[in-house]
Amino acid sequence: MATLNSNIPAGPLASKWEKHKFSSKLINPANKRKYKVIVVGAGLAGASASATLAELGYEVHNFVFHDSPRRAHSVAAQGGINAAKNYQNDGDSVHRLFYDTIKGGDYRARESNVHRLAEVSVNIIDQCAAQGVPFAREYGGLLDNRSFGGAQVSRTFYARGQTGQQLLLGAYSALNKMIGAGAVKSHTHSEMLDLVVVDGHAKGIIVRNLQTGEIARHSADAVVLATGGYGNVYNLSTYARGSNVTASWRAYKRGATFANPCYTQIHPTCIPVSGDYQSKLTLMSESLRNDGRIWVPKRKEDCGKNPADIAEGDRDYYLERMYSAFGNLAPRDVASRAAKYVCDEGRGVGETGLGVYLDFAESIKRLGESKVRERYGNLFSMYHEITNEDAYKTPMRIYPAVHYTMGGLWVDYNLMSNIPGLFVLGEANFSDHGANRLGASALMQGLSDGYFVLPATISTYLATVKAGQRPATDKAEFKEAEDNVSGFIKRVTSGNGKRSPDSFLKELGKVMWDHCGMARTADGLQKGIQLIGSLREEYRTNLKVLGDIDGWNQSIEKAGRVADFIELGELMCRDALMREESCGGHFREEYQYTAADPEVQQGIVNAGDVKRRDDQFAFVAAWEYAGAADKAPILNKEDLKYEEVKMSTRSYK
Amino acid sequence: MKVTLKVWRQKNATSAGEFKTYSSPELNENMSFLEMLDVINEDLAIKGEEPIAFDHDCREGICGTCSLVIDGKPHGPHKGVATCQTYMRSFKNGDEIVIEPWRAKAFPIIKDLVCDRKAFDRIQHAGGFISVRTGAAPDANSIPVPKEDADLAMDAAQCIGCGACVAACKNASAMLFVAAKVSHLGLMPQGQPERYKRVKAMVDQMDAEGFGSCTITGSCEAVCPKEISLDFIARMNRDYAVALFKGEPKKTAGGGAG
Ligand SMILES: Cc1cc2nc3c(=O)[nH]c(=O)nc-3n(C[C@H](O)[C@H](O)[C@H](O)COP(=O)(O)OP(=O)(O)OC[C@H]3O[C@@H](n4cnc5c(N)ncnc54)[C@H](O)[C@@H]3O)c2cc1C
Numbered sequence A: 001m002a003t004l005n006s007n008i009p010a011g012p013l014a015s016k017w018e019k020h021k022f023s024s025k026l027i028n029p030a031n032k033r034k035y036k037v038i039v040v041g042a043g044l045a046g047a048s049a050s051a052t053l054a055e056l057g058y059e060v061h062n063f064v065f066h067d068s069p070r071r072a073h074s075v076a077a078q079g080g081i082n083a084a085k086n087y088q089n090d091g092d093s094v095h096r097l098f099y100d101t102i103k104g105g106d107y108r109a110r111e112s113n114v115h116r117l118a119e120v121s122v123n124i125i126d127q128c129a130a131q132g133v134p135f136a137r138e139y140g141g142l143l144d145n146r147s148f149g150g151a152q153v154s155r156t157f158y159a160r161g162q163t164g165q166q167l168l169l170g171a172y173s174a175l176n177k178m179i180g181a182g183a184v185k186s187h188t189h190s191e192m193l194d195l196v197v198v199d200g201h202a203k204g205i206i207v208r209n210l211q212t213g214e215i216a217r218h219s220a221d222a223v224v225l226a227t228g229g230y231g232n233v234y235n236l237s238t239y240a241r242g243s244n245v246t247a248s249w250r251a252y253k254r255g256a257t258f259a260n261p262c263y264t265q266i267h268p269t270c271i272p273v274s275g276d277y278q279s280k281l282t283l284m285s286e287s288l289r290n291d292g293r294i295w296v297p298k299r300k301e302d303c304g305k306n307p308a309d310i311a312e313g314d315r316d317y318y319l320e321r322m323y324s325a326f327g328n329l330a331p332r333d334v335a336s337r338a339a340k341y342v343c344d345e346g347r348g349v350g351e352t353g354l355g356v357y358l359d360f361a362e363s364i365k366r367l368g369e370s371k372v373r374e375r376y377g378n379l380f381s382m383y384h385e386i387t388n389e390d391a392y393k394t395p396m397r398i399y400p401a402v403h404y405t406m407g408g409l410w411v412d413y414n415l416m417s418n419i420p421g422l423f424v425l426g427e428a429n430f431s432d433h434g435a436n437r438l439g440a441s442a443l444m445q446g447l448s449d450g451y452f453v454l455p456a457t458i459s460t461y462l463a464t465v466k467a468g469q470r471p472a473t474d475k476a477e478f479k480e481a482e483d484n485v486s487g488f489i490k491r492v493t494s495g496n497g498k499r500s501p502d503s504f505l506k507e508l509g510k511v512m513w514d515h516c517g518m519a520r521t522a523d524g525l526q527k528g529i530q531l532i533g534s535l536r537e538e539y540r541t542n543l544k545v546l547g548d549i550d551g552w553n554q555s556i557e558k559a560g561r562v563a564d565f566i567e568l569g570e571l572m573c574r575d576a577l578m579r580e581e582s583c584g585g586h587f588r589e590e591y592q593y594t595a596a597d598p599e600v601q602q603g604i605v606n607a608g609d610v611k612r613r614d615d616q617f618a619f620v621a622a623w624e625y626a627g628a629a630d631k632a633p634i635l636n637k638e639d640l641k642y643e644e645v646k647m648s649t650r651s652y653k
Numbered sequence B: 001m002k003v004t005l006k007v008w009r010q011k012n013a014t015s016a017g018e019f020k021t022y023s024s025p026e027l028n029e030n031m032s033f034l035e036m037l038d039v040i041n042e043d044l045a046i047k048g049e050e051p052i053a054f055d056h057d058c059r060e061g062i063c064g065t066c067s068l069v070i071d072g073k074p075h076g077p078h079k080g081v082a083t084c085q086t087y088m089r090s091f092k093n094g095d096e097i098v099i100e101p102w103r104a105k106a107f108p109i110i111k112d113l114v115c116d117r118k119a120f121d122r123i124q125h126a127g128g129f130i131s132v133r134t135g136a137a138p139d140a141n142s143i144p145v146p147k148e149d150a151d152l153a154m155d156a157a158q159c160i161g162c163g164a165c166v167a168a169c170k171n172a173s174a175m176l177f178v179a180a181k182v183s184h185l186g187l188m189p190q191g192q193p194e195r196y197k198r199v200k201a202m203v204d205q206m207d208a209e210g211f212g213s214c215t216i217t218g219s220c221e222a223v224c225p226k227e228i229s230l231d232f233i234a235r236m237n238r239d240y241a242v243a244l245f246k247g248e249p250k251k252t253a254g255g256g257a258g
């Protein structure tokens, strides 16, 4: 069994972080440059961490598989970033952001981490503004805010519909400064394919240069993974095509535990699937729910009609009806499930019947088309390019799609995994969002981890490591890891199977969506595990990878990533099967409120809402690799203890 | 619909490339251009031919990775749209479509349709930032920014760094790319202290990378997926002139007596 010590500092919740920073070990400035830190990833989390660690004086090496750090998937985030600034004077506070996030996560996040996130949120906005991030402004020159789901205050900062891009360019610029100064060595087109563990500590990585095919060993005093989320296990998602789980998965196979893998976020507002050839789903930012109203026809018979011909009285604004307090701004898991229900009832719209309307007619009437264009212009044009429809004239059609993964490598309060010296930041870790993430909170977490948390906590580990003692790369552990990587590549390129890696991912994605998607059952999950088992076997024998080993070869890249996705998919199903409750984005059909429950009768929740079982499942499930892909993984538990908030039934009514 | 593709295939940076012709299977007009290439590649893979290498990631017009010259035009037929947001409905049944990589001295070809754009990063290393140590920032609202300035800065900051501007320019100039960054940072009050040092450093690096000079043909603006305006080049030129006039900042001795 792995040892999981969450290292949560003692003392009152609100002063834990301050106290912890004060009691953390420091390293004197002259010594810092003797420590080498590898950071894999340059999304918000990795770029901000690399820049800040270099400013502090560490020798930093940054690795990305992209051609440039600026292309990390963070660039695609649209809507905004939360911070408890209370600039709107609408009652926001650190405590409220903390509370909303805990509640939004359906009481499955670690309280101390979430409180720290809320505290640090205010510094993030200051940092980004100082970097020149062109946030939206009011006429007086002060920062503007909008609202996101799961909150009743306006605390979301934004830069048109391109907030992620602008924040990433801010972090990238900080990184560039340090690269220019020689304090960070940037390795682009470099994919990490294994973690090197020496005497139980993370001491290096094995990297393949995607341009030349060359495989190299890198050693360090600590390794930081900021490699993003794994939603592409579903094939179709709002992620960039290149996003993958490989870095985390290889660390898992080296002993890092993987926490809550089944917690997946299905985002309610995406452009519906249109055909089998489709390669990705496009998000329509949640910010649209500030001004758009979601509805379907009340009657099935009306579904084929032109929406303009459906009278007001024949429309069902179902979120406003079911969740009157939050209405169209209900949290994502709630809004997605509601869309699924109305479509399952046969009231969905569009060719496939898997769609609901997001209607701006009323806002256009109220605010004028130009105001709506100013707020969401780029989203409307993106919608137009994809669907060839004009959303200023006719409502958008949207449907839920895979968007984010709350699960990830397990980390303690210092963001260190159970392998000493291995830190995990951003979407790649599990810590802050519980079973459902609120909108505009991932950008906040990535930057919090990278700018403020890791730079303060890493020294506690490094202080235990003697400067200048990192292992040389000719050590046996490095050789074994390199052989592992090159062995895989040789094997897949010399096989004589028939199917491309892409075709396997497509098949896996379908199994995952059908059996481990928006609604899960014990039977379905068991079926999923079985199907994935056979897929894994076929992958071993029937994979075809064309092209040369040395040089650019996208089939080799995909072969490794898909192999890892297949194994991950199985673990996700196992985790979902083990968790015999519903919480946040994890919905087990067997565990939902029904009309007979007092909570439904008292109007706290609706029938069909998720039902937690706190007495049995108030824990983080951290899975440990058992040494082979076909051996059942070992379940470790971290109990969730709530000191400040009371675990209660989540109500948005 | 069906189309015929003439695609540039090149094994690596040093080998000679050539056009190869492929005919597509039946396509759907709602496919994106890149999904059409996925279909072609799956077909090739089944036949045992190496798939066409092309760059892509977000497939929603924001990461700047996709980079195809389609029928002679970087990012294809539409204005203000990246390759990945181009849909097959823009083509007709029976069309022959020519697909090439970005071509510029500073962007050497890696394979087929993929080129190396790291020169853009190196320009940014030289000065594409505002120096602010983490944790040293004042309250975000302590420096108000006039909305018009923030909006204009955002117009420039939208650049996705794809390099279409370079690919379209007969001189392979990177002026629009550099001007966008220089203008974004130079329009923000936070960017003032390093304004002139920045423009000088970035332009010098741009020249060192082998990008050509700008003769204001406007072809860059015409293909920019974010429709970044040529006006930013004029703005940068003004700043550059001031930077030259100001000369190198005076060095002051460090330390003190004591
Ligand atoms: C369409 C979309 C819109 C979103 N909008 C919002 C929003 O409005 N607000 C919000 O808060 N959140 C939003 N999110 C979520 C948010 O963008 C992400 O969760 C967050 O940006 C992840 O950042 P990250 O730094 O953890 O990882 P990423 O940005 O995914 O970066 C991963 C990095 O790791 C590198 N990498 C990965 N694996 C390897 C490897 N094996 N070797 C080398 N390098 C590797 C990559 O090159 C990359 O640099 C959105 C997400 C999507 C998909």
Ligand code: FES
Pocket (backbone or CB within 6 Å): B055, B056, B057, B058, B059, B060, B061, B062, B063, B064, B065, B066, B082, B083, B084, B085, B160
């Ligand atoms: S693939 Fe990202 S901009 Fe086209």
